[in-house]
Amino acid sequence: MRAAVLTQFGAPLTVREVPDPEAGGGEVVVEVLAAGVAPYAAEVFSGERNYPLVPPVVPGIGGVGRIVHVGPDATRLRVGDLVWCDSTVRSRDDALTPDITLQGWSSRGEGGARLARYLHDGSFAELMRVPTENVFPLPAAAGDDPARWAALTVHVIPYGGLLAGGLAAGETLLVSGATGNLGSSAVAVALAMGAGRVVAPGRNKAALDLLADRFGPRLRPVPLTGDEATDRTAMSTAADGPIDMVIDLLPPSAPSSAARTAAMTVREYGRVVLMGGVGMLGGHDLALPYPWIMRNSITVRGQWMYPRSANVGIIRLLASGTLDLAPEKVRSFGLNAVNDAVTYAASHGGPFDRTALIPSAR
Known part of the structure; x- marks a missing residue:
């Protein structure tokens, strides 16, 4: 099969022939129809x-595909x-605190690294080997536009x-981080889940305007100034009532003060979920x-990725x-143009802009 291979960090991806993957017990092989390219x-x-990738490696985080081989343990x-x-x-082998790897992308700890050594390659290839429990049926409509449905990588x-x-x-x-790729997704998903209103702070006026145009009065945009007290007041005012929950999806380049300002708008007994990259670059x-936190009975929770059941919910x-998915802008690239896709994605990481x-x- 053909695949895009990262031969070493700092080098362009190389498209070449590699052996077809073979499924063992508890695995399936999938023909990859579309894979998202992260900004x-x-x-x-x-x-x-x-990231703890070990070249040579076929990268890629998930994808839409069609099963070409099913292992003996699959019943559906x-x-x-x-x-x-x-x-x-x-x-x-540990139901309480399982080790985790993001196949073809990243991992956590030595246990995650061991998983990554076995499930080494991701979705930038014609075929991919995937654990049986990581494969979820899609409606037939997804086959009409798999590139658009590859946005599952973001929304889940x-x-x-x-x-x-x-x-x-x-x-x-x-x-927090509403104008970014993941943050704008959180806005859309929350409103789809029935949120009464979503407060969307950000510095990118064009992105805030786009969110406001798409979602109407349930979306409350807040232009940020960088001053903690001023911004906290503006966010609280825009909510027009108590803020029940804050989710932070700011990128690693964002200052911790921006995450703190947003978090501290939450009401007494409110919840704060941290999912972004703040602090990862120092x-x-x-x-x-x-x-x-104590006197207001605030719940602060970190969340890396999502449970398996989230895949079923987001597909529904x-x-x-x-x-x-219809309003999203999608640009598709063939495998030979994989490096063009990576470059394009880097400059198109705004709301609902997919590669x-x-x-x-x-």
């Missing part, structure tokens, strides 16, 4: 993000099924964070005040049309 992929491949899946392949792989992440925070219909949510700690939201790789396209 920060160039930072991963350059080594800037210091069939060859030819259209499926979503979730990249978040968990070890099977904030969906997992909103589930972790227990977002309920009618509640007010504040999305800088100050988040430094939420102990008395504020998309299949029902409650979460609408997809189509491995079968020449």
Whole structure:
């Protein structure tokens, strides 16, 4: 099969022939129809993000595909099924605290690294080997536009964070980092889940205007100034009532003060979910005040990725049309143009701007 291979950090991806993957027990082989290209992929491949990938490796985080081989333990899946392949792989030998790897992308700890050595390659290839439990059936409509449905890679992440925070219909949510790729997804997913209103702070006026135009009065944009007191007041005022939950999806380049300002708008007994990259490149700690957390009975939770069940939920939201993919802008590239896709994605990381790789396209 043909695949895009990262031979070393800092080098362009190389498209070449590699052996077809073979499935063992508890695995399936999928023909990759479309895979999302993350806006920060160039930072991963350059080594800037210091992800624990071990070249040579076929990168790629999940994808839409069609099953070509099913292992003996599968009872529902069939060859030819259209499926979503979730990249978040968990070890099977510890139900309480499983090790995790993001297949073809990243991992956590030595256990995650061991998983990554076995499930080494991701979705930037014509075929991919995937654990059986990481494959989820898709509606037939997804086969008409798999590149658009590859946005599952984005939407399932904030969906997992909103589930972790227990977002309920009618509640007010504040999305810290709302103008980014993941943050804007959180806005759309939260409203699809029934949020009463979503407060969207940001510095990018064009992105805020886009969100306001798409979602109407349930979306409350807040232009940020960088002054903590001023911005906190503006966010609270825009909510027009208590903020029940805050989800932070700011990138590693954002200062911790921006995350803190947003978090401290939450009401008494409110919830704060941290899913972004603040602090990953160094800088100050988040430094939420102990008395504020304690006296206001605030729940602060970290959430890396999402539970398996989130895949089913997000697919249902998309299949029902409650979460609408139609307004999203999608640019597709063939496998030979994979480096062009990475470059394009880096400059198109705003709200609902997607880049997809189509491995079968020449």
